Amino acid sequence: MSQKRKRIVVAMSGGVDSSVTAALLKEQGHEVIGMTMQIWDYASFTSGHGETFGSCCSLDDVHDARRVAESLDIPFYVVNFEKDFQQAVIDRFCDDYFAGRTPNPCVLCNQVLKFELLLRRARELEADYLATGHYARIVAEGDGYALCKGLDPAKDQSYFLYTLTQEQMERVLFPLGGMTKDEVRAHAARFALRVAEKAESQDICFVPDGDYVRFLEEERGAGKMDGEIVHVSGTVLGRHCGTYRYTIGQRRGLGIAWPSPLYVVGIDAASRQVLVGEKEHLSVGSLTLHGVNWSLSAPEGPLRAACRIRYRHQEVPSTITPLGGGRAQVDFDQPQKGVTPGQAAVFYDGDRVLGGGWIE
Template identity: 80%
Template structure:
């Protein structure tokens, strides 16, 4: 069968994964176009907090992506999504924290920025596909598409991609999904990419110093959510300086004494209360998600599946029951600790993502 050359836009973040993605596709003979999202006013942070901006999507990353594209001899564009990012991701991030939830902005960024807005730009350039450096796979079977885990369990990113639709998966490529990180770095060295040994970012891209409390207070102001720390029994144990400083499962930084170790087991933003209890109070046998997404048909009734309640959580067997108004109930076989409102619960059958939603 003759090779069919395609026009492919590669979302280039300036890191090793997306750089190798672009290099591999060009090596295969495709027409490759590099595209980087400018999503943040980098000058604003450096002016207020110094010169270091050590996370993905920084100004240095944009420069790295441009230089890689130049080295590969491919066209390169920067698209400005700052307004969309502020409205769709940052504002939602702040809203969630001030409502007592712990959001995962990477899920929303992938959903709205990469696979809606950036995919739309790719289509405007008459590209056949949008490719990214995610460690996940898309498998077609009889015209239907499914999202699968990346083969490297340590790097699998399917958890962040559960909102992908059939139409999006038809237009998206994950060339690294069958590789390990070591293999990707070996390709980077083979291509002599300047980012071959670049460290991976660990922080939220718009909180580059990791101080999300400072970021929230800069965005919304301090002192608005001060209140009491209350034991599950109702006893007041102390005070706090903002419910947004706490997340379910947290043990450190409570500043209170008790006969047993205490953990944050709930946040009541309306009453400005941080609720604490012993480890046993972290256990939950079930949860409910809203904004449930099913990449195929919505199940007609309950189904058995595995459920992951945070990125580094090992999936657990559960009964998943679709509910009205885009919700679903998850009933675990064994109680789970650290069920956190605002995080994603993602459902798997083996390595296949069958759905997910945001924990209420």
């Protein structure tokens, strides 16, 4: 080995990425401990919904993680974060939708569950690092660290990790950040891992069938957010059965007649109105963020950066102005469509993440 043996906890989700992460680190000679988060009462979920999870974090995934750990001959633990997940992710998910926002639960899960709670558990085991299967890189930079994109642009997950602090990056490893998915699957086959060909999850883990409206109504009840569909001109065009059924940019399912195509351009939860307008009404020149995290210290004044307003959004040149109190304003060089309250906006300088925050 070219480096000193370390004790490393690997966040094992039961998928191919985290399994290969554990296998590679053990191959390098490190002391590896597998740890899986139980974030849901699976018995309660299946009895209440008549189905099993079909995405990440399912009971099958826990079993897969355990079997992989056994095949690698490493210790394995399941940590129960059900209450934390309910409070930090699910409650926030519901709160956002009922407040007219479209949430991004994966950012919160990474921020709170993995890199606060799980990292704390790793430190309690006197581990040197927590490793995950994310496609991103942490690069030493001067006296600190920089979060950078994964080298595979199709798999880069840096957008979901912008909340990482300097203290966390010092204790976190992303061994797959320099690999492609094909390379990772080749490693999985080389290690003869049972999950080598396992399909990737695509859905929100706690809404496996994709029916988030049903999930919200089971959590909070139906009929509380019914109201009017209103054109930007002020004309009432019809009624809707819940503001949480709509998101910015939505065109289908409006159920109203108009001479030209209409899109959802705003949601006013206080008045329970869904605002619609023509395509040109979707474009905005700026946005405001709260809960901003800077990878290093906040800049003293405006700075130029590329801004990504959704995971699959093409970054656009922008001016970012800190406003104090964890807030910032983003002014786009060119107006952008589909700016959605509740989503994250992340700033980049090339491959390097400068920071990000929640769209107001």
